[in-house]
Amino acid sequence: MSEYSSDEMMSVAAARALSGGQRCFVGIGLPSTAANVARRTHAPDLVLIYESGTLGSKPDRLPASIGDGILAETADAVISVPEVFNYWLQPGRIDVGFLGAAQLDKFGNINTTVIGDDYADPKVRLPGAGGAPEIAANCHEVYVVVRQTRRSFVDKVDFVTSFGHGTGHGERQRLGLRGAGPTLVITDLGVFRPDPDSHELVLTGVHPGVTVEQVREATGWELTVADELSTTPAPTSDELAVLRALKEASQ
Amino acid sequence: MSEYSSDEMMSVAAARALSGGQRCFVGIGLPSTAANVARRTHAPDLVLIYESGTLGSKPDRLPASIGDGILAETADAVISVPEVFNYWLQPGRIDVGFLGAAQLDKFGNINTTVIGDDYADPKVRLPGAGGAPEIAANCHEVYVVVRQTRRSFVDKVDFVTSFGHGTGHGERQRLGLRGAGPTLVITDLGVFRPDPDSHELVLTGVHPGVTVEQVREATGWELTVADELSTTPAPTSDELAVLRALKEASQ
């Protein structure tokens, strides 16, 4: 077993969550890294869909952006941006939406818009929504991958850019949203899943060497821990090799 | 001057109505013949648009249908059927809609749906609307080319498939239709234009050898004749040669 960083553990854990044949709508950054590792390891049939308009991209390096030319050159089909949203995402053809977040709250709501209470005068202006609101709404389920700190993992997001479970307790269904929303959150510390009733995120696994106390300290709400807490298997040398090769190829 | 048929006179007269650089949405049959003659004679820059999804087709023979392969092979761009209607026709990008008709009435309304008063039990079931209702609505103006008889040239169409001037007197504008509607009707006998106020079709020209009385007999309403009645110049030998070559090439 090699040495590895917590970021590498997170990427590998996220990659493992994807399985072959799934259609995955890939956000840029951490989600793209994880999805590409999955396709290069246990899930070669994983279908990668990017909002720049590519269906079935098979990049041999990490794309530098969602509009990287390699995504188009290796795709089964290149389509317009309106088409990717209207014909492919909106009707529920995508199994998994794979998203990052600047802020994530205990009900899986995502903020990538502003930090601070005042939208008009924000503490920090973030990039905004991009494709995320409709990815979160229309994919069968959503996986979120995010580095966990008390600032990113909050009780309530300052701004709901992408709706997760709202205030929980079935609010998605009441709003008529057809996808299941965030069913899995993977951080550099562990793994979270929504409670089936309350839809609050519950710690269901920790990465090797991480304590529940560490997770609690990096969580901005009173953390619930699952009765059966798993420990993520450490990255295999194969997984690490693929991850590092992908990252190196994209320098 | 060669001998020519009244159909040939009609096609040539219709062709002359088009001018170079115009974007023309071409219905199949008589309109397509005329538009292709125009492109091969005085209007080489005429842009032909077919509802099968071709922009700028340059066929060297008459297409057998609006989906003839030659239309795609010679086009500047081939697009989907939804796109041709939504992005090109609907926003008013087309100068002239060139239509045929089974029945046409004195206000330029077109029927290609049913003959007879009872839609549910028609005397004759016609093909239906096709692209015509929106061609008639959204082109800057509409030219109609039709063989004229008392059965085809009626006081009031049995069914309004494509709206011309309705009951006249500015009804188009009141309905919010943006194109000018039928501004020219060419038959095998003569040429008609709507009166600027009433919008009733008025005979403004006759083809060589045709009398006003003949036109009146083939018109199903009390015909108004323009004060200045022109006589269409007979087809030139060049026009006839092009028309016949196109027709021959499509056998």
Next chain:
Amino acid sequence: MAEIVSLPGAVAELVRDGDVVALEGFTHLIPVAAGHEIIRQRRRELTLVRMTPDIVYDQLIGAGCARKLIFSWGGNPGVGSLHRFRDAVQHGWPVPLEIEEHSHAGMANRYVAGASGLPFAVLRGYVGTDLPNVTDTIKPITCPFTGETLTAVPALNPDVTIIHAQRADRAGNVQLWGLVGVQKEAVLAARRSLVTVEEVVDELAPVPGGIVLPSWAVDRVAEVPGGAHPSYAQGYSERDNAYYAAWDTISRDRDEFERWVEEVRHERVQL
């Protein structure tokens, strides 16, 4: 992922009595062989959907497969009328045919809405025409920003869409080019889909103007060379204009038509 199967197998599996079925193709790439297989398998009570019902729909209607037609232009292109269609509408032969009639723009947008997972589409259409008086799937809608009134039509979501394409690869990815019509939308709008192709190849070389339907957006693919005859498949075949003209004669007469149907029913299936 699309499975590559035989045409009879695919029709037997996908097309059920009473289904809403779209066989799309705008003059080019019409899935005629699949239509004949539906006749052969004696499907009944179908609601047939197509922008431009032509010969193959005349055949399906004459063979008694349909109880309803949703369409925007029905004719034998370049020749004239559809006599079986007329006979069904005007005389209820062999069974009455209900019709739901739209314009091309309306039908195209109904497929777009269906492909987009929306319940309706908006267009500038039908204004002043008699179509809204006879078709109840045309309604006004008001723009919430400008107050302008436009026209709404409901989504089309066929139970099955069948199209014909030039090629598929062995994984079931489908490629078509030339006039692509409304086929992508019709497939994406459907609950189930079948694509007949001229050939199955190892790899889909990119073609200018070509579109690809990924394998995971299609249910079944069947290799049916010439499956669009008498229409054409660009790069593979020419339109058989004589057949269109000949159909006019066959279809004018019920007896002659019935002989034709018997022939189709007894065609050896070689797939």
Next chain:
Amino acid sequence: MAEIVSLPGAVAELVRDGDVVALEGFTHLIPVAAGHEIIRQRRRELTLVRMTPDIVYDQLIGAGCARKLIFSWGGNPGVGSLHRFRDAVQHGWPVPLEIEEHSHAGMANRYVAGASGLPFAVLRGYVGTDLPNVTDTIKPITCPFTGETLTAVPALNPDVTIIHAQRADRAGNVQLWGLVGVQKEAVLAARRSLVTVEEVVDELAPVPGGIVLPSWAVDRVAEVPGGAHPSYAQGYSERDNAYYAAWDTISRDRDEFERWVEEVRHERVQL
């Protein structure tokens, strides 16, 4: 028909103070040179529109050309934040920047409506998010057939859209391929349009995945080789990732940024 002109001439003619201007391009084919020309000509009070405002919009905003931004994602892709954009939003420097914020799906559909001559578009979007609370161009709409509530967004119809493409022919027909983004819709939605191209050629050979905008749908074409730098033009250039990283440093500091603007303003125009 599109006229082939110089870039400075086209910008001088088409882009006016106070206009709504879209420079579209989804990472690929971003019309950066045209953006710099707008800075050079010191346009003011523009409403800038783009799904993915990145470096060139950061530059336009920093140079004081814009009073408003309509967008769905603003960042330096693969690097981080847009510092000039943040400075304008958070501190009103050099002038206050109003924002109208959507999602990608909403923006794409706003262009589609604009290209389609419709006043609004319908989508499944924004439900449950805070965006409708801060953006007044998001409204509910009811399906007249099912009663379901969906979301409407108004059409975008820029005064001018500028895009970059690989090629045009001498008649002004424009061809682009690779990631085509929302460029066709943005051009068709606009009142006036300019396409900068890598090269003007005698004939547009068909390219797989390529689309053509006919000359009569475009107002002006300008030959600007490398006009997408630091983004790329598939088949012509690679993305200059180092520039994106370098921009982070330049844009963090107002003084350094102003030196950059001065350099752009004094660039020799060779077109």
